[in-house]
Each structure stands twice: as structure tokens, then as C-alpha cells.
Amino acid sequence: MSASQGPHSLAFRVMRLCRPSFRIDHPLRLDALDHILGEDFFEDNACDFRSDLCYSFSGDGKRKPAMEDVGYWRRFELADLSDLIGFPGVLVLPQAFGAIYLGETFCSYISINNSSKYEIRDIIIKAEIQTERQRVLLLDTARSPVESIRSGGRYDFIVEHDVKELGPHTLVCTALYNDGDGERKYLPQFFKFVVANPLSVRTKVRSVKETTYLEACIENHTKSSLYMDQVDFEPSVQWTATTVGCDYDKPNAGPLSRQIINPPAFVRPGGTNNYLYQLKMSVHEPAQVKEEVNSVLGKLQITWRTNLGEPGRLQTQQILGNPITQKEVELQILELPLVIVSGTPFLVHLCLMNHTDRRMGPFEVFLSQENSAEEKVIMANGLWTLALSQLEAFGSTHFSLNLVATKVGALKMSGIAVVCSREKKIYDTLAAIEIFVGFK
Structure with a gap:
């Protein structure tokens, strides 16, 4: 039997459930005279x-x-x-639906009233949230219909929904019931509201040599101050992160050791708060190393509370950094002498690493002297080329170069390179390093 349309005995009434606000009075004080x-x-x-x-x-x-x-x-x-202060100690219940923000929990008190002179029976009630992307069922009494609602009576219920989308939302309330004359009727009612963005997060990524810095700026778009309970940064697998200028981080232990937390802060309406993170590559297992390292840095988890403690939570999308190319074979300086004297040989300790899953080599490490005459202020003390054996997959080896400085002052040491002995292919060249050379 199809549900009939026409005048209805039932009607939905919807009230948003939220905490009351403070009543603020600004009285005009008068003098009795x-x-x-x-x-x-x-x-x-x-x-x-x-x-x-x-x-x-x-x-x-x-x-x-x-x-x-x-x-x-x-x-x-x-x-x-x-x-x-202007607070008389009085709280005011919400007089309107109010603003609803992303990350909050939408809670509504719904009442279905019988305004007819007859008893309504076998009521099936449904409530759902409709957005542009999905429909979320909040209540369905199809399996256990409401037996009856007497004349002038009502049936009340509460629904909750975690708001995870921006834009227009519709709360759809429907009732399928038997009218006083036994006719089956269908009542739909629609309550529309718009979800706004409470925060905007702007990020900047800068790379300085092997360190990446992430700056996050959080701006409050609501009309009240927000208590930023936590701003947690969760780095991706290949990164470790520390907060710059903050000693509130969690200890590096346990499953949450990758979670970086900032101390709470208040952000006024339209105000901003900035956070700075220092990120470094972290490879715990050789199998995790790839030639092309993922540029995903991680994501922010933001939780806040309003004036009266109502919670909110947002998670940003994955924050991308600059693409990083992992070298197949990498040459790194481990140690330089604290004091370098002109004309006196000194040792530079280096490490050669194989980042591939196959055997590489053998290699030759040399100090190039082919560019300008200015580079000859640092010369090899002995053999110009040092031979190294093959490196196993994800293996490494330590070695030292014997060098000598021919001038005094702030000098640049450059031209140290590693080449495959068979293919004559240069795999890596050290960037120029500034050293200070003194007198004897």
C-alpha cells in the first residue's frame, strides 16, 4: 500500500543541542542627582x-x-x-541554529508532535544527514516502530553526527504512520544548514642542506576565541620531527614517539598561531630506502575547545615537501680536525654508503684538481686516488683521506668525488666545505 500525501497529523520540530552562552550586560550607570x-x-x-x-x-x-x-x-x-567583566552570572540558551563548523559534533534534539485529535499508530521514524557526497543514517525505527503517539503528545529523540564535510547539509526527518482513519501517510521534512571552516592552515616548507623546516600558521575563522588543546604533527615513516622552540614534545619512546605535540594556546577571533618543525630523514631498515624518497612529510592533528569547552577536531591532508632524490652511492664527511695547520698533513674521515639493493663497485675516491687554481690550496698528501672494494647491498665503509693545506685563512675544500672503477661513472661529489687553516 502506497503512502498517501496531504495534510499531516504529525510535524517535526528540531532544536540544536549546544551549551549555553554567557549573558554579557553593559549597564549605563546613572547618578541619582x-x-x-x-x-x-x-x-x-x-x-x-x-x-x-x-x-x-x-x-x-x-x-x-x-x-x-x-x-x-x-x-x-x-x-x-x-x-x-559585565557577567551577571546568567547563561542564555541558544536562540537560533547558530554557526556549525567543520570538526565539531552536530547534536540535535528532535521532537515529532501529534497535533490532531486522534491517536497516531505504527510510526516509523528516520533521520539522516545528506551532503553533496554522502548520506548518513542517524536514526531508523523500522525494526521497532513507535507504537503510538496520543493526541497532543510527542515522541522525542536525540541524534549526533561528526561534521567532516564543508558546505550545505540537510537534516532529513521522515515519518511513515497510520492516521486516525487508518490511512498510511508519509511525512518528509528538511532542515538545511551550512558547515563553515573554523580554521585555515597555511604551511611553508624550506630545505637547508639535509634538514627540512615546516612552518604551520593556524588562523581562527570563528567568532569566539579557541583554546588550541593540541596541535600534533605526525611525520611520515621516513621522517623524524622535533618542534623548534618548544620543550613540550613527547619522549622518544613507545608507539607515539613519532607524534610531536605543541603546548596549548588561545587564539582570538581572526588571530593566528605559528608552529615550526624540524624534520630529518630517518631510515630504520634498509628495505625502507628507495631511490626516489616520498615527498610526503606528514599531517597535522588539531584539537580545540570553545569558550564553554565544546570540543572540535581537524586533520589536515598530507603535507608535501620538496621531492628528494636518494643517491645510489653517497659520500659523507664524518669528521674534520679541529685544528688545521698550513703545510701539515691532516686526515679527513669519510663514509661511503650503498643505498641500493645490489652490490656496487669497486670504487675510486679522488680529489679533483681540474678546475681553477684556487682549488689547489687543498691537495692530496700522497696518492691522488684511493681504491675501495665493492659494497654489499645497503652496505657502507669508512675510510680516511690524507690532505694538506698550502695557504692560510678561510679556505674551501671541494672536489672530493667517488667514481666506479669499471664504468668510470661519477656517483657522488662532496659539496664545498669551508675550513680555517692557521699558522704553524
């Missing part, structure tokens, strides 16, 4: 009785001397510091 002498009486400089009549009444009705200048403009001055 204004009702007797007029508000401009003390503004008349020709008044001879100013010193005798300049008084006001306290709250208990007692007469007390007033200040010498009690003109009308003083009515806006604070008599006590408590007047600055």
Missing part, C-alpha cells in the same frame, strides 16, 4: 553650590562625597574592576 537637578547641572561652571552638592548615592542608599569633577561623561567610568 540626575533625576533631581538634571544631567547637565554639574557641567555649569557658574554653579556656586558645586562643592556642596557634588555627591552621589552608593548602592545601599547612603550619601557619600563624590569626586570633584562629576560631569555626565563620568557615567561610563568603572567604579569597580568587576564592572569590566
